[in-house]
Amino acid sequence: MLRALSPGLRRRTVVLAAAVLAGVLLIVVLATGWAGSGNDGVTTVDGNASAVVYAAGHRPLAPGFTATTLTGSKLSFSSYRGKVVVLNFWGSWCVPCREEASTLAAVAAKYRPPGVSFLGVDVRDTTASALAFTHSFHVTYPSVSDQSSAITLDFTAKVPIAGTPTTLVVDRTGHIAGAVFGTVTYPDLTAILAKVG
């Protein structure tokens, strides 16, 4: 039964096995390089891959939500329709959120006159800690509580939110026009706003 194959057939099976293996390795290599590949309609800001602008026609529609603010009032996201909104996902426990807090406050103050609204989404936090945070960093714009990450989940279906902080810029028609994944910097956020506003 261990019938010796003809040399030709033997070589063929070795070649075939090598081809299968090469295929497996190719998949592994492709998979390793996968993370860097981009989508259509996405341009980076100043070469920073974590800050992006979505071209018109490639902007996902932001999901609607109604939630309770840290001060206890109801807030509906649809009431922002017609305005550019900067939506910041944050938590008082999150170190990079604390790092970017003063930047956000400065950009919010500068862009309030042209009519840009800021809204915080406070993720996995408690009202007491979140309010203490807004006092510490003199945050003047409202935040809604997203203790269960349900709002984050809705947005993750549209843009790949991989953690906190994430900052989204929603245009006047309610579409997500830009995003900063990770800590916001002043030049990145103002560059996105300049392209969207």
Next chain:
Amino acid sequence: MTDVRAPETDPFDPAAERDDQPRPGSSSPGGTFGLADWLKWAWRQLTSMRIALILLFLLALASVPGSMLPQQGSNPASVQQYYVSHPALAPWLDRLGLFNVFAAPWFAAIYLLLFASLVGCVVPRTFRLAGSARTLPPRAPRHLARLPRSAEYTIALPPGDAVEVAARVLSGRGFRLRRPDDADLAQDWVSAEKGYLREAGNLLFHLALLGVLVSVALGGLFGYKADRLLVQGQSFADTVSALDEFHPGRFVTAADLGPFTMTLNRFDASYISSGQQRGQPSAFDARVTYTEQPGGPARTFDLDVNRPLSVDGAKVYLIGHGYAPEFTVTDARGHVVYNQPTPFVAGTSGNFLSEGVVKVPDAQPEQLGFTGVFVPTAVNVGGTLESVFPAADNPVVSLIAYAGNLGMDSGAPQSVYQLDTSAMHRLTTSPQVLQRGQSLKLPGGRGTITFTGYVPWVSLAITHDPGQLPALICGIAALGGLLLSFMIRRRRVFVRARVGPSTGSQRVDTTVQVGGLARTDASGGFEAEFAELAAELRSAHEQAAQHRHEGE
């Protein structure tokens, strides 16, 4: 890789293959061993069974530190703990990747080499087995009496007829036949072989083995593993930012997570309260409410150890639990700056004596931090608190307060179970013990901390492995193939007929020789089968001779 057959030599197959021997013919005529020869030699070595076994053993060995040492992926808090208790050793272990064994390059190297070895071995073998399952029996050897089993008798039939009768009998018994072809001149013989299903079983085993490999790869590329600690009364959604740990496969993105949400309504742990087993858990019950899709209907489920919840293609397992004491902290201005249950983690000392930290980064004028111990059933043993029972019958906390810079306003993300006190100063000289409802006034009018109660927490493992079902099916198929190839044996029977010896009478005398051999006759039984078959052949021949005689 594993050949389910014992090594054997085939009297009809002198060129049995030895894959792991350098072949004299493979080097170039001049005797120099070129690069191509080295590569060929290396490939043969890699795909040999010996190397595959060594790699398999190495893989098992390499997994040992993964279970002996705390792992970054599954238990980062324990890794931190290890750093504290072994400050000199820990950095070296980290450099060797021993805190993250299954992601270490050397582990991947072993795995990939093993994968290559298996694929390189199994694929050619599959072809060989497929070929072997199609082959005809060999030609009948000349001297059948030399075979392990043989019989001989004379019969009054022409040799051609005798072989014809034998062929009919053997074919009726399900043998595959081979008759002389043109090259065999005018010989009268038939070769018969049975038990090809053995090769089919062997083939199934090897193909299923490849299937298992592919399934495992599928799970690694398209599956994910995640952890989440959930305090009673809290909810979470299955999205990356709501998970404590997330280990995606290569092709998994944040958008691939099943969009379910889950709330822990209640967690109960019962413990045996008397006897030898006192303090051992007797039952767990985690009642959760979940929705599969945002806005979908809410369902309830009772999670238990080994009773996971299947939701959205993922499985949610209950893997641990603990206590989260609730604290309220007011700062110097009298503002409530912290008010929440804080998960504490049980140490090794037993009875759920748990440790944790409270960080209050927005207290004014200075940030506050506390390291604490939660004792579910506290007794004072010579000045130190000990827990004598895992249920919270007499819960107390013991706190040390710090003020200063928590290091949370810049730099690297922190563990919620570690307090970096390098830029802080101690506010209390000794640990302060609080009963439920009691407060600790911080010196210098910095505020108060109140231990208001406690709630349980559970830790959940969320896994998605698309390779699980294919791996199971392939595993069963591999077992079936293995059984088939063990239980069925290949056996060959040859029948030769030739004229003579002459008895001087008018009758035509033919000598019929029957020979048989079984390969890998581990279970025995061929002897009886052959005897039965030889008897059947003989009686069929005698019957045919009778008919012929009557016809004349």
